Amino acid sequence: MQATESQNIFNIREGDIRLFEQVFQMYCKELVRYANTILKNADEAEDIVQQLFVNLWQKRESLQVNTSMRSYLYRAVHNCCLNRIKQLSVKQTYTTYMGYAGEQHSAPASAAIQQKEVEKAIGVAIEKLPEQCRKIFKLSRQHGMRYQQIADELNLSVKTVENQMGKALKHMREQLKDYLPGVILFFLYHN
Amino acid sequence: MTEDKTYIDELIAKYLTGEALPDEAIELEDWRSANAINHDYVSKVEQAYRITHMLPKAKEVDPYELFEKVKTQITVPPKQNALVTHLRDYATLWRVLAAVFVLGLGVIFALYFILDAKKGLSVYESGNGVLKQKLADGTQLELMANTKLELVDSKKRRFRLSGEATFYVVHNASDPFVIEAGGIQIKDIGTLFTVKAIEGNDSVHVKVAEGIVQVYSASDTIELHQHQIGVFIRSTQRLINFSKRKTNEKKIERVFHFSNSALKEAVEIINAAYPEKITLADRRLEKCLITVDFNGQPIEEIISILAETLGLSYDKIPSGYRLKGTACLP
Incomplete structure (x- = not known):
């Protein structure tokens, strides 16, 4: 850990609210982004980061950071998210995702047509994936399965799932590139 | 940082699916913020992931x-x-x-x-002229017209800048010299540098003449070395390092996203990345607003797109190109 960072941690322990705010401003966006990848819920992600900093301030006198402040915060967010997932069942979380898709019925006709086109393109792109890659991607997409669950289901190693998911997403990015600028419009009706 | 593409694709997939461990997430954030091309690549994969997995658009955090x-x-x-x-x-x-x-x-x-x-040592204001000042620690300041520099912490060398100023900082590792300007923080590491943060402009510029500075926005960090320019676009919250040290990085610098940006700002950013310079025939054109993306096109194509988008025309001049016309004037 750099000398200036240990000084910063010392100052936060001593109650330097201004410095605490600077640390918050510096890392909050990327921490919320990270929490959102785990929770798949932007509001929950914001709450986790917000509560983390509230706890951090309240327990600042016993704050012990052995790595960098950034690593410390990422680990804390990761642990908080895993605890949160324990509280919410995966099924409930997935229902929340699907809730967004359910709102599509209220979208204007033009958006519905565009959505159908995108869905068709997704289907075509998935079918172009090699067989094993396609199976893995479908389990992630349709069942919200985690890497370990997919590995268990298909009797593969987690490393293979990691590798195939990397390839699948790269393939989807290339196959759907013509539709990506339209994503913003597509999701306007889902928020 | 491993630059292997397969590794990066796996890392992105792990991150997006929520499988990334904290250190992996940090590694990806660092790779994403290293340059505009990486940023764009991750954004596109993220968009593809969101539509295939039926997830809503990411919410902007304030x-x-x-x-x-x-x-x-x-x-x-x-x-x-x-x-x-x-x-x-x-x-x-x-x-x-x-x-x-x-x-x-x-x-x-x-x-x-x-x-x-x-x-009167806590606030420096240049008024209509240029103000040159030497601080007690030996640091020299040169404030351009209409610039205000305010000491925000009496115990540390921490300042807030509005306007344009050049700093010749006497480095002190235990007491870093930090400037807050237009949504970013600039920290010196033994340096001569200029900061331009004009109120109302969409971009903040940091130009390093000697030494190294670190520039932080709320979500990104870049390090600028001698002769490098960093630009922070307020509207998109993007922090870009326009490196001029390596010729093979030139393409990386030429990815721009302008969203309702003033033409003056757009031209300044483009000019920082190309040897040919764009000038405006009429100063009133500076206020024209432009929304356009460029992805490494040659300058001839960029000037043509700018002109067509704004209903202007252009001339080839010895230093580059001159935009002219009045169609986009507010």
Whole structure:
């Protein structure tokens, strides 16, 4: 850990609210982004980061950071998210995702047509994936399965799932590139 | 950082699916913020992931608004109360005397800083002219017209800038020289550099003449070396390093996203990345607003797109191109 960072941690322990705010401003966006990848819920992600900093301030006198402040915060967010997932069942979380898709019925006709086109393109792109890659991607997409669950289901190693998911997403990015600028419009009706 | 593409694709997939461990997430954030091409690549994969997995568009986080929510849930102890609490802990008289001694020193320091502020050292304003100033630590400042530099922490070398200024900083590792300007923080590492943060402009520019500076936005960090220029686009919150040290990085610098940006800002950013310069025939054109993306096109194509988008025309001149016309004037 750099000398200036240990000084910063010392100052936060001593109650330097201004410095605490600077640390918050510096890392909050990327921490919320990270929490959102785990929770798949932007509001929950914001709450986790917000509560983390509230706890951090309240327990600042016993704050012990052995790595960098950034690593410390990422680990804390990761642990908080895993605890949160324990509280919410995966099924409930997935229902929340699907809730967004359910709102599509209220979208204007033009958006519905565009959505159908995108869905068709997704289907075509998935079918172009090699067989094993396609199976893995479908389990992630349709069942919200985690890497370990997919590995268990298909009797593969987690490393293979990691590798195939990397390839699948790269393939989807290339196959759907013509539709990506339209994503913003597509999701306007889902928020 | 491993630059293997397969590894990066796996890392992105792990991150998006929520499988990334903290260190992996940090590694990806660092790779994403290294340059505009990486940023764009991750964004595109993220968009593809979101549509295939039926996830909503990522919500834009406002760090200031979020911190206001944190503030409502925390208590900031007044300094006097903290002092009383500490006094209660002292068991012996000599400790109390030591505390009084330290307090006395504190009062002397406080008086020093109050008097310092009264001498007018905490705010520098250039007015209509250029103000040159040497600070007590030897740091030299040159403030361009209509610039204000404010000391925001009397105990540290921390300033807030509005306008344009050049700093020749005397480096002190234990007391870094930090400038807050238009949504970013700039920290010197032994440096001569210029910061341009004009109120109302969409971009903040940091140009390093000597040494190294670190520039932080709410979500990104870049390090600028000699002859490098960093630009922070306020509307998109993007922090870009326009490196001029390596010729093979030139393409990387030429990915721009302008969203309702003033033409003046767009031209400045493009000019920083190409040897041929774009100039405006009429200063009123500076205020024209432009929304357009460029992904490494040659300057001839960029000038053509700018002209067509804004209903203008252009001439080839020895230094580059000159945009002219009036169609986009507000």
